[in-house]
Structure formats: structure tokens, C-alpha cells
Amino acid sequence: MARAALARVFEPGDERGGRWLREFGAAEVFRRLTGTEGVARTLAGMTEARLGGYRLRAAGVDPRKDLADMAALGGRFVCPGDQEWPTQLDDLGDARPVGLWVRGRRDLRLWALRSVAVVGARACTPYGAHMAAALGAGLAELGWVVVSGAAFGVDGAAHRGALAAGGATMAVLACGVDVAYPRGHAELIGRIAEQGLVMGELPPSEHPTRSRFVLRNRVIAALTRGTVVVEAEYRSGSLVTARSAQRLGRFTMGVPGPATSGLSAGVHELLRGEGVLVTDAAEISELIGEIGDLAPVGRGPVLPRDQLDPVSARVLDALPRRGVRDGRDVARSAGTSTDEALGRLYELYSLGFVEREGDGWKLTSGPTCNGDARRGVT
Amino acid sequence: MARAALARVFEPGDERGGRWLREFGAAEVFRRLTGTEGVARTLAGMTEARLGGYRLRAAGVDPRKDLADMAALGGRFVCPGDQEWPTQLDDLGDARPVGLWVRGRRDLRLWALRSVAVVGARACTPYGAHMAAALGAGLAELGWVVVSGAAFGVDGAAHRGALAAGGATMAVLACGVDVAYPRGHAELIGRIAEQGLVMGELPPSEHPTRSRFVLRNRVIAALTRGTVVVEAEYRSGSLVTARSAQRLGRFTMGVPGPATSGLSAGVHELLRGEGVLVTDAAEISELIGEIGDLAPVGRGPVLPRDQLDPVSARVLDALPRRGVRDGRDVARSAGTSTDEALGRLYELYSLGFVEREGDGWKLTSGPTCNGDARRGVT
Numbered sequence: 001m002a003r004a005a006l007a008r009v010f011e012p013g014d015e016r017g018g019r020w021l022r023e024f025g026a027a028e029v030f031r032r033l034t035g036t037e038g039v040a041r042t043l044a045g046m047t048e049a050r051l052g053g054y055r056l057r058a059a060g061v062d063p064r065k066d067l068a069d070m071a072a073l074g075g076r077f078v079c080p081g082d083q084e085w086p087t088q089l090d091d092l093g094d095a096r097p098v099g100l101w102v103r104g105r106r107d108l109r110l111w112a113l114r115s116v117a118v119v120g121a122r123a124c125t126p127y128g129a130h131m132a133a134a135l136g137a138g139l140a141e142l143g144w145v146v147v148s149g150a151a152f153g154v155d156g157a158a159h160r161g162a163l164a165a166g167g168a169t170m171a172v173l174a175c176g177v178d179v180a181y182p183r184g185h186a187e188l189i190g191r192i193a194e195q196g197l198v199m200g201e202l203p204p205s206e207h208p209t210r211s212r213f214v215l216r217n218r219v220i221a222a223l224t225r226g227t228v229v230v231e232a233e234y235r236s237g238s239l240v241t242a243r244s245a246q247r248l249g250r251f252t253m254g255v256p257g258p259a260t261s262g263l264s265a266g267v268h269e270l271l272r273g274e275g276v277l278v279t280d281a282a283e284i285s286e287l288i289g290e291i292g293d294l295a296p297v298g299r300g301p302v303l304p305r306d307q308l309d310p311v312s313a314r315v316l317d318a319l320p321r322r323g324v325r326d327g328r329d330v331a332r333s334a335g336t337s338t339d340e341a342l343g344r345l346y347e348l349y350s351l352g353f354v355e356r357e358g359d360g361w362k363l364t365s366g367p368t369c370n371g372d373a374r375r376g377v378t
Numbered sequence: 379m380a381r382a383a384l385a386r387v388f389e390p391g392d393e394r395g396g397r398w399l400r401e402f403g404a405a406e407v408f409r410r411l412t413g414t415e416g417v418a419r420t421l422a423g424m425t426e427a428r429l430g431g432y433r434l435r436a437a438g439v440d441p442r443k444d445l446a447d448m449a450a451l452g453g454r455f456v457c458p459g460d461q462e463w464p465t466q467l468d469d470l471g472d473a474r475p476v477g478l479w480v481r482g483r484r485d486l487r488l489w490a491l492r493s494v495a496v497v498g499a500r501a502c503t504p505y506g507a508h509m510a511a512a513l514g515a516g517l518a519e520l521g522w523v524v525v526s527g528a529a530f531g532v533d534g535a536a537h538r539g540a541l542a543a544g545g546a547t548m549a550v551l552a553c554g555v556d557v558a559y560p561r562g563h564a565e566l567i568g569r570i571a572e573q574g575l576v577m578g579e580l581p582p583s584e585h586p587t588r589s590r591f592v593l594r595n596r597v598i599a600a601l602t603r604g605t606v607v608v609e610a611e612y613r614s615g616s617l618v619t620a621r622s623a624q625r626l627g628r629f630t631m632g633v634p635g636p637a638t639s640g641l642s643a644g645v646h647e648l649l650r651g652e653g654v655l656v657t658d659a660a661e662i663s664e665l666i667g668e669i670g671d672l673a674p675v676g677r678g679p680v681l682p683r684d685q686l687d688p689v690s691a692r693v694l695d696a697l698p699r700r701g702v703r704d705g706r707d708v709a710r711s712a713g714t715s716t717d718e719a720l721g722r723l724y725e726l727y728s729l730g731f732v733e734r735e736g737d738g739w740k741l742t743s744g745p746t747c748n749g750d751a752r753r754g755v756t
Binding site: 127130131255256260265268271272278280283 | 505508509633634635636637638642643646649650654655656657658661
């Protein structure tokens with residue numbers, strides 16, 4: 001509750017706020033900011049005047065209403081410490097989000113484990129849109145969750161490519177998750193909330209600003225294993241994401257384009273530095289799939305089967321001991337909708353129980369689980 | 379004379395021949411191959427039967443005629459040990475050419491010191507042709523000698539770009555330098571011989587074969603400071619050149635293109651490995667200009683002014699102590715043709731006496747020569 005309140009007090013990436021949270025805890029920070037005594041001053045030896053902005057905002061918040069509004073939308077608020085919190089965001093240090101407002105039925109932590117960002121220019125060329133859609137679809141087919149910012153151009157094409165392949169996609173917004181921005185992507189964002197996840201640091205009804213866009217990019221970078229830039233001019237926002245990814249030790253990749261294209265100039269700059277040139281989803285998957293510290297894929301499940309919730313367990317039971325089954329058939333056997341089944345399959349994928357093969361899904365077969373993925377390994 | 383003879387006996391890159399040359403010297407190898415006694419066997423413990431091919435070819439050569447034919451064309455034969463021999467070819471070890479047949483009035487050694495290869499697909503796209511021409515012109519303007527293979531597509535565009543910029547270019551052929559191959563480039567090859575240099579390992583009238591093309595590429599790679607691949611499919615000849623360059627410790631560069639283009643696929647493969655992505659001549663020049671072991675540029679001349687031949691000395695005298703003069707004016711003052719003056723200026727550039735600035739030329743001004751490049755530094 002205190003974090004939901006503070007999400008309206010601190011702007012994204014406020015490191016001073018992050019420091020206070022770390023030092024005093026959310027409840028205490030909120031108590032001091034709303035207290036009438038001079039106690040607020042003790043937050044950081046600041047004068048009352050400089051604390052004024054924080055106090056003013058703190059006085060006006062109504063976290064109960066925000067949480068109720070989110071719940072009405074079918075959304076929730078996920079905080080550090082929650083089961084669903086993607087702990088890789090902790091790499092942002094004091095710039096870590098206060099919390100994330102999330103729409104969609106999937107488990108954010110599990111999906112983020114096998115996610116990759118595909119970002120790029122809003123005003124992309126037809127080539128850029130084609131590549132973004134192809135990579136979105138290709139990555140989804142290889143079992144990756146495609147993360148982007150729901151903007152026009154490359155972002156939208158990447159989300160659509162993933163959705164078209166019946167894959168998983170997450171949108172990280174620079175505004176409240178109830179605000180459809182850009183307006184022209186209202187339907188797309190709705191579909192992502194339906195089939196995937198839509199999230200952001202900003203509480204309901206907040207609108208995007210230039211700095212919020214820039215700061216949103218650090219969340220995309222931190223959430224994913226790597227960032228692919230499809231088209232970007234010099235000094236573009238996508239390069240900010242790529243550089244954040246680099247600083248956080250994530251993979252940074254770029255799709256080449258004609259040397260004559262201004263919209264590839266930023267990408268080429270990246271590729272002349274630390275960025276790795278990639279031309280298709282397989283190359284991306286090969287690169288980011290190398291690190292084994294996050295995902296248990298190929299090494300058998302990390303969670304005992306008993307700990308799965310009943311719906312996931314039914315979906316897992318719907319897979320044959322040998323061979324492949326497509327999402328629709330799994331849904332029928334498990335008694336769920338196709339979207340629900342696909343969402344669960346991606347979670348089970350992150351957990352190491354299942355794998356994608358072509359259009360379908362199969363149980364993980366690996367040396368550690370002896371052909372029977374259901375046994376579960378702790 | 380013996381090397382001119384052996385140039386008809388050994389195919390390009392014959393390492394056995396190279397080993398014999400190193401062990402016995404050219405005259406002795408030729409004597410043994412043409413001797414009637416069994417002495418030939420001592421060349422490498424080979425049976426007469428296996429030596430047969432060499433002996434047969436050796437019996438039929440007429441180096442005097444070859445040299446006379448070359449002289450009639452205005453050409454010459456340059457061997458290891460000659461003043462004009464580009465010693466960087468020695469990096470090829472026993473695969474070093476027996477010698478080079480050369481047409482053109484420029485000094486091969488001096489030009490090769492500041493040269494860079496621009497190679498790529500014959501059946502290039504309009505984008506590839508544009509980039510090759512732009513890089514050829516841009517590199518020439520920055521004072522680099524543009525080396526390529528005179529083939530259709532990227533090669534031709536690179537030569538033409540350099541010529542159009544009034545710059546220096548060298549063609550390395552996979553056939554005799556009196557054979558215009560490809561036929562459609564007869565005029566281009568003639569212009570290069572006129573304004574630059576045309577060279578090859580193969581004696582007059584020899585025709586290209588598949589293996590000769592492949593082996594020609596090692597000469598391009600070894601001769602230059604680096605190789606830029608503009609467009610290339612998987613497993614193309616240009617990639618052979620690039621990989622040779624890599625093995626020889628030269629710079630390997632590639633021009634990116636659309637990820638959807640098969641003609642960029644080979645370049646992208648290169649860029650995912652050791653190759654450096656480049657998009658314009660300045661980036662190439664910056665990269666290959668870094669090494670200081672070959673060229674004296676920026677560090678003042680390496681040859682005393684007294685040792686210049688009279689024409690070069692006149693061209694040098696035609697430059698003002700301060701400021702820039704264009705090639706035509708230099709030619710007028712020096713009493714030479716414009717082509718001659720430009721050729722000399724490039725040689726003086728390699729020697730560190732002069733620099734290009736925009737369209738013109740000026741005396742080198744550097745800390746080591748105190749604004750007076752004519753003083754000469756040994």
C-alpha cells in the first residue's frame with residue numbers, strides 16, 4: 001500500500017526516493033512525507049522547502065483508489081519482494097521502480113526470465129517494420145517473450161509479429177497501463193493485455209512525458225536478457241535502451257541496414273562499438289541463450305511439479321509423454337481457453353517443464369530429467 | 379630472368395615452388411628443371427614422373443620474349459629484391475608470387491604502402507555499386523590507393539570511383555596484364571594502366587581460371603593494409619580475400635546492408651566475426667590509418683629529398699611553401715602531364731612529403747618536420 005502510494009510521489013528513476021526506500025522502508029518513507037512534524041526533514045537532511053514537492057504529492061495520493069481502479073481493469077500492482085517481482089530489475093539499484101502496475105494474466109517473473117527486447121524507431125522504414133515483425137515472430141517461435149514499448153514503428157511491428165506467431169509479448173509503457181498511448185495503438189495494447197502483459201511504473205491515468213519515455217527504457221533494458229535495436233537514428237531513444245542494457249551487462253544487438261540509411265546510422269554506431277550484429281531470430285536466440293544463470297531451459301525444471309498451481313498442472317498434464325501437441329489441443333484437454341493455455345505453456349517453458357517445437361509444444365527431454373520432465377527437480 | 383621464366387612454370391601460390399626458390403634460388407631451380415640429368419630429382423626427392431609437369435612447362439618458356447612483350451606494352455616484371463617490390467607480399471611466405479607483371483608508371487612499392495582493397499560481388503545490387511563507388515572516391519580523396527580486382531560489379535565501381543575523384547587505383551588481375559578480362563572492362567583496365575597500376579602474377583597472354591581468381595585474392599589481401607567487403611554472398615570470393623587479410627594481420631572490414639539481402643549475407647557473417655563494420659571512407663581511413671609501422675604520414679618524410687628522382691623533385695618544388703595547389707597547376711609548374719603529376723604526388727604522399735587537402739595538395743606540416751617537409755628526415 002505504501003509503495004502504491006509512493007509510485008505517485010516519486011517519478012520513474014528517482015534515485016533519491018530509491019535511497020530512502022532502501023534506508024527506511026516504504027511505510028516509514030510515506031509516514032514521514034505525510035507527517036505534520038519536522039520529522040520529514042530527517043529523510044535526507046533536506047530543507048522543508050526542497051521536500052515540498054514530495055510532501056505535496058504525498059498529501060494528495062489515494063492508493064486504495066488506484067489499486068481498486070487497477071483491479072477493476074483486471075490489473076495488479078507488483079512490488080519488490082512479491083512472488084511475481086522480476087528480480088533482475090534490482091540491477092537498477094536505487095533507480096529500481098517503486099513497483100510495476102501490470103495488466104494481463106501471465107506471471108511477470110516467469111515471462112521476464114526468457115524475454116528479449118526488440119526496439120527501434122517510431123518513423124521506421126518498411127524494411128525496419130519488416131525486420132521487427134520477422135524478429136518478433138521468429139523469437140516467439142523460438143520460445144522467447146518479446147518485450148517492447150508499444151510505440152508506432154518498430155515497437156508495434158515487434159509486438160504484432162509475436163502475437164501473429166501465437167507467441168508471448170510484453171509491453172512496457174511510459175504512462176499508466178490504463179492509458180492507451182499512442183492512441184492509434186489502443187487496440188494493439190488491448191490485445192497484448194489480453195494475450196500477454198502490459199506494464200509500467202506509472203500509476204493509473206498518468207500520461208507520458210519525454211523524460212518518462214527515456215526512463216521507461218531502463219526498465220525494458222533491465223527486464224530482458226538483451227536488447228535488439230532494429231532501426232535507430234543517431235542519439236535516438238532506442239540507443240538509450242541499448243546503452244542501458246550494456247551497462248547492466250545484458251546483450252546488446254543491432255540489425256544492420258544500408259549504410260546510406262539515416263535510420264540505420266544509430267544501429268551501425270552501436271555495432272561499431274559493443275553491439276553484436278544480428279540478422280535473424282536464430283542468431284539472437286543463440287547469443288542470449290548462452291547464459292545459463294537465469295533460465296533452466298535444457299536443464300530440466302527448477303520447481304517441483306507439486307508446487308504448480310492447478311491450471312498449470314492441467315496444462316502440463318495435457319502434453320503427451322512423447323511427441324508434440326499444439327496450443328489449441330492442449331487448451332481443449334486442459335479445459336482452458338487457447339490464450340490461457342499458451343500463457344501457461346510459456347510459464348512452464350520458463351520453468352523448464354516444456355519446450356517449443358515448430359508450432360507445438362512438448363515435454364522437456366534433457367539428461368537431468370531422464371525424458372520425464374514431470375518428475376520435477378529442486 | 380630466371381624468375382620471369384619460373385612465373386610460367388609455377389601456378390600462383392605454388393608453395394612447393396616457393397620452397398624451392400627459397401632453398402636454391404631462382405637460377406638454380408630453373409637450371410635443375412631444364413637440366414637433362416637426373417639432377418632435377420634433387421629438388422625435393424620427387425620422382426621424374428611427378429616432376430614431369432614442371433619440366434614440361436620449363437622446357438617451353440621464353441622469358442626473353444615475355445619480357446620484351448611486356449616492355450612493348452610499357453610494362454615490366456618486378457621481383458622480390460627489386461627496389462619496387464612491395465615487401466609486404468613476403469608475408470605470404472612460400473606462397474609469395476614469383477614476381478609481378480606490372481603496367482603503369484607509378485612506383486608499386488610506394489603506392490602499396492598506402493593502399494586499401496575494396497572488393498565484393500560481381501552481380502552486386504545498385505546499393506552495392508553505389509557504396510563501392512562512394513568508398514572508392516572517398517578513400518582516394520583521403521589519399522588512399524584503392525586496390526581491387528577489375529571485375530564487374532563492386533570491383534569496377536570502386537576503381538571508377540577512385541578514378542573519378544582524380545585518385546589512385548591499382549588493379550590486381552587473375553590473368554596476364556595484357557589480357558583484358560572481363561572483356562567489358564577493357565577500357566577501364568586501360569585507364570587504370572594509364573592513371574594507376576595494373577598487375578598480376580601471370581605472364582603475358584595467360585587467361586584466368588577459377589583457382590587463379592581465388593589465388594589472386596591472396597595478393598590483394600597481402601598488398602593492402604586492409605580489405606573492405608562491400609557486398610558478398612555466403613562463401614564468395616570476396617570473403618576469401620577478407621579471410622586472407624585476417625590471417626595476414628591486415629584489417630578486415632565490411633559494409634552492412636539489409637539483413638534481407640542475400641548479397642549482404644556474407645558481409646554480415648564477416649561482421650559477426652572479426653570484421654569491423656564501416657559505413658564510409660572516413661571510418662575506414664581512421665581504422666587503417668592507426669598503424670604507424672608502414673606509412674610515414676604525419677611523421678614527416680622518410681626519404682631524404684636528395685634521393686628523389688628529378689621528376690618527383692620538380693613536382694615537389696611545384697607546391698607552395700604554404701597553402702594548397704591542385705594537381706593541374708602542379709603539373710603545369712613541373713612541366714609534366716596531369717596524370718604524371720598526380721601519380722608522383724601519390725608517391726610523395728606515401729613518402730610523407732605531401733598531403734591531400736580537399737581537391738588539392740600541400741606540403742606536409744608535422745611536428746617532426748617543423749612546417750618544412752622538404753628538409754627530409756632519414
